[in-house]
Amino acid sequence: MRRHRDPRHVEGPNLAPMVDVVLVILIFFMASVAFVGPEWFLPAALPAAPLDPSTAKADPYALPDPTLRVRVSMVDDRPVVMGLGPGTVTLASFEAHAREQLQGIDIRTIRVRLGGDSGTTWQHVVAVQDVLTRHGVRQISLESP
Amino acid sequence: MRRRRATGEAKGHPNLTPMIDVVMCLIIFYLLVGQMASDQRSALALPRSGTGDDHADALAAFVNVRLDGNTLALDVDGVPVSLDQLGRAIRAAPSVHLRADAALTYERLWPVLDELARSGVRAVRVAAEQSTGAFGEF
Known part of the structure; x- marks a missing residue:
């Protein structure tokens, strides 16, 4: 006796498990690309011609350097910032200090040479660069420790 | 008159082949x-920053800097290089993106920046992890 074929029967292998696996793989790759993703980029200039300070001659007639030198140092294992306005401030309060010091100044003309002393980390230097950039300072260059 | 369905496509079973493709x-x-x-981009703990732009130049050289034990480990686009080879490795790139470990001391990182400057690089784009900008932990 011949069996009647089910009209819903599809010839060939069942593709549903493969589709499930393939979709899981797709979601995995989409998620992994998203994790590689978000990064900021902050522009920073490098010194044009690194000079050996011991050989640099002091010019007695030179005008004062219009560039601000902002330094990050470690005092009692805490990062402090100096060079923007009088005195030294902790990195934690640098945001408010920078806002106060840069108020009313034409920021486009300001150039900042930023550096870190012994013991400061790259995170500390980037944190200062972040604050200065947020307040509109565009010309920041990194200088030697 | 009812039309018959094409061979192999029964009622309620769509053709999955285009979707799989x-x-x-x-x-x-x-x-x-x-x-x-x-x-x-090698896996690094980047410094956090609340500002910046998220445009990464696809043709830029990505210089990754981290500490491997007590020695500075450098790679350019995933290819390990020494400090002496750094200038040659980035020569053809139109710009340089610097990805350095946040915990590196500035003193340890400076030779890399100095070498980039000596190789003619005038500016770098400092890579940072996006953050809301809380500085309380410093």
């Missing part, structure tokens, strides 16, 4: 993009 193409796309991204 598209999904396979998407998988290959994400696989390649993920591979290229991980080649350029």
